[in-house]
Amino acid sequence: MVAYLVRRLAYGFLTVLGVLLLLFVLFFTVTEPEDIARKALGERVPPEAIAQWIVNHGYDKPAVLNTEHAVTDVKRYSDTLLFEHYRRMLTFDFGRSDADDAPISGRLLAGIGPSLGLTVPLFTLGLLVGLALALFVAFFRETYIDRSVLVLCMLAMSVAALLYIIGGQYLVGLLLKWFPISGYDPDPSVVARFLALPVLIGVLTGFGGDVRFYRTIFLEETGRDYVRTARAKGAGDMRVMVRHVLRNALIPVLTNIVMAIPFLFTGVLLLESFFGIPGLGAVTVEAIQGNDFSTLRTMVYIGALLFITGQILTDVSYTLADPRIRLK
């Protein structure tokens, strides 16, 4: 178990290094520092200003190999963009924004709270609704209830997330006036009012695919021998579904949950920027619109880091959920 954990962590770290390499290629070699400077400063600026900007933002080093230093000197390799990029990302020293020179880590810290406020309820509610509905239709499999829910899911899956947001905002916010259309206030007495609509829309966006997926898993399990045994023992329908089927279906469900985490992040991107919630997603959208490369780079890195962590946690929870894996 410990050996497995160590191996898994090592591979995770290797993946992080790979992600950083990809980010380096994208943000330092495909886009030249000069492009970034031009995008930050505008097209009509003197070359000196661009050069000064490049120096100020630390883009003035050679990419991989610093030929100014001797071959034997470590600085030949460490005094480069590549090394700096790795060092800063791995020590969580994200530096300043390319657009307005504000420290990026401050922005991240400010964004985490609202983001979690949106994602945690969204995630839990989505999971509960998805699992409950899937169990329900798996129980009524091959009946009209099952079919109509499946059709509903298919319809729900075919609508773009953007339309859910626009439609939801229009219907609930503008016509019915149940919740504020957008905005955010961290005060605990009103925060729920601001988050309710985005959470609702987020759940609606995801449930179609989830229900269909969970249903397939549940149906695969209901055909197994142990379900028949449980029934033969005299276990009630409810007990069979919840105690036996749900428990055994946990492994594929777990996989799906981890797969959902990055989608959660991307869904939140839209939700946050539409509803004016100052979270990480809104920061990302701002960075895109403002050509803020260093913030964008950091957000991609953070997203990948979250995903890799989630994946390791899932792999570990596999071993807790399935005794067969623990023995290997």
Add this chain to the structure above:
Amino acid sequence: MHWISNLIVVLLVMGGAGLAQRLRHNRLWRHAAAELWARRRISIVVLGLFVLVALLDSVAWISSGDDSGDRVAASQPRSVIDRVFVPESFVETSYSAPFAEKGFYEDTALKHPGQHVLGTDILGNDVLYRTLKGVRVALLIGGLTSLIVIPIALFFGVSAGYFGGRIDDVVFFVMTVLASIPSLLLLIALIIVLGTGTLQVCIALGVTGWVSFCRISRGETLKLREADFVQAARALGTPERRIITKHILPNLAHLVVITFALLFTGLVLSETVLSYLGIGLDNSWGQMIDQARNELSRTPIIWWNIAGASTALFVLVLSVNLIADAVRDILDPRTLRERQ
């Protein structure tokens, strides 16, 4: 440039016909196609119409004696759809409701009263025309990217699964790295870095899209490699290349079809998100929806602009989803017995 797209249309039609001809000779595929047609008649017809519109919009030519009298328009290649609508002269000054006789805000008479089936947008462009133009963009995003992605993913997935060892390690590592970055973020990063042209967006979508299919084909190849018929072929001394092309690839065909459909819908839907972020493609439905989203808060509301694009998007994605669902059922050997 227009002759390239004409050539692609010809190649696509010929390729499609050739593929259909080959599949017709195979009894199993013929049965599958017949059953698909029996089950999803409407979806197939709808999808066919979309493809037809996209093809008509891709065939363009420059005509010398153009009747519109517009010199600029006459020197541009114009597609069949452009020629049907003549967008240069089919323009109003601003918004007008579907089938309206007068403008929406100003009370002036329209140049083409009652002819704008879906009304006009803020610049007076016909919404139906813009919606139809969006078909090509949507199919281009979904179809072209899938056509690029699937062979590459299949190549890497099969070689990783079949040969194992170092190749597998490298491919698997690259897959893990790419899969570790939330796809929308990677997509955004790629587009911001590469630029926002059609090709760049397709490449970016391809880089993010190939991973899942590569993983599936790798896993399936791993299983097939140990299958009895592959072992038998190997024992008979069949060359590796022949084993892969004759024994492994045909058994991945159903996955290719299903993945194509899933990838397609995913791509078309994610383009709307890109459009919202301002890095989508020109003339896409996403862009139309994005432009129209503020019009809902006007009073009286302007609904036709968003309705045109979102209905077209919904119908396209729904029909592909329905077809994919049926294909999965039909090609899945586990449900084969139940149906017969």
